[in-house]
Amino acid sequence: MGDDALVLSHRLGEWAGHAPVLEEEVALANIALDLLGQARVLLSMAGDEDELAYLREERAFRNLQLVEQPGGDFAHTIARQLYFSTYQHLLYADLAAGDGPFAPLAAKAVKEVAYHRDHAEQWTLRLGDGTDVSHERMRLACAELWRFTGEMFQPVEGLDADWAGMEQAWLESIGAVLGRATLSVPEGPRTGAWSAGAGRQGLHTESFGRMLAEMQHLHRSHPGASW
């Protein structure tokens, strides 16, 4: 969960200075900051946040392949956000309702994620039901990321959640939003032989290594330094 938040936050940070409108500079940075905050809490529960973020190799990261997908155009960013924040909202709501070690964090974060989800849904509607160009771009983005969505509901060791129930709720929610956005639910498998549970096992897509190289290079260039 910490790796998901860390990696997606990084990807959103790449938008700074490149967003289509100033309001989105603010919104995307805001979401990135929320996720980074969650990542810091979660990584700190597992050890030293900077050691975990900056000194692990690609094969040791456990994030979903979905969140490491490069930004692409704004539609890809929104589709990635829609898929992930819907999932994250369900997961945090589930964890917040329990009394496990993640309940306190989840209770706080679920409010942030509700906002992320709303933001992604609103933009899915605007792009899907906007112009012909935006409709086509949104359709393409949703279809291209679809194969990474099955991984989210592979049970995670140590996380006691209703995975099957969440998957059902996710499918219903995404179906409803895409429907309102005049888009259809993408066809094709939600997991491939390779992508099912792969990120969770440290098997990533090719762009992830370059993302880590950029993220880690300065920290690794000065071993032991404090910042």
Add this chain to the structure above:
Amino acid sequence: MATAAAHRTAATSAYGAQDTADTAAYERAFDAAVAADERIEPRDWMPDAYRATLVRQIAQHAHSEIIGMQPEANWITRAPSLRRKAILMAKVQDEAGHGLYLYSAAETLGTGRDELLDKLHSGRQKYSSIFNYPTLTWADVGAIGWLVDGAAITNQVPLCRCSYGPYARAMVRVCKEESFHQRQGYELLLALSKGTPEQHAMAQDAVNRWWWPSLMMFGPPDDESQHSAQSMAWKIKRHSNDELRQRFVDICVPQAESLGLTLPDPDLRWNEERGHHDFGAIDWTEFWEVLKGNGPCNEQRITQRRRAHDEGAWVREAAAAYAAKRSGATGPGGTATGPGGTEGAQA
């Protein structure tokens, strides 16, 4: 107070009545309001040149905030710790927010954000010359916070008392956040300066490169500043460029000492008689070159800004088309957009 009342009355009755006698009366009321340190508000009468000067200055200020995101955003993906990354992201986000406040302030003068952005993109309006310098190391992020934001605050704090109300109020909010950024920049440099020898050298190198460009942020010397006299008479500006520059140098010298860093000026020394620091000559040739578009990053900054705008056009068009469909559809499905739907286009 009487002057303000007279001024407002003159302004409200101004519509439609354009004869010269009235104009002279409005001018007197305006001058009296400015002289009495009262705030001019959007619906008040104001001289055309006052309006034009404010539009130019506020727009340039807004443009500086959004172009200024680039040199710092350049390091977001490489920030060396998660804490620093969070601080930097928050700062760049604040800058976008400052840009929004300032465009709103400019809009109260009868212009539009799209029009102003268009002028920025076509080079008809400027942004601060400082953002045409590159961020080459992580320490540059600290130097920008300490020196560039420090210079900006020195410039902007007096603007909190500027005669135009919306601008003054925007500055109050902006200055609070800027001084926070400045402290963070100072603290970043301090961590480097007290860190490893490599980190210390990185900090010193950044200060060496940013010091002179920061002094140039106060603008040309007083005898070459074309807008100064009028702006001071209108109380848009409260102090001259050289006064503010001197104030900034006097603030920075002890801060540099406590940072354990030196300022790259062999002529910098305390002058007992003046009660100020003397400092060396600024390279005004470089300043004018950068202003003319020949700085290290002018081309790159404006190209990136234009590209973000152009590549985002389809997104803004989608938002507008969606909003138009919603406002047209008042049938039973009208609530289908859910909460926030009526807020319409964020564009």
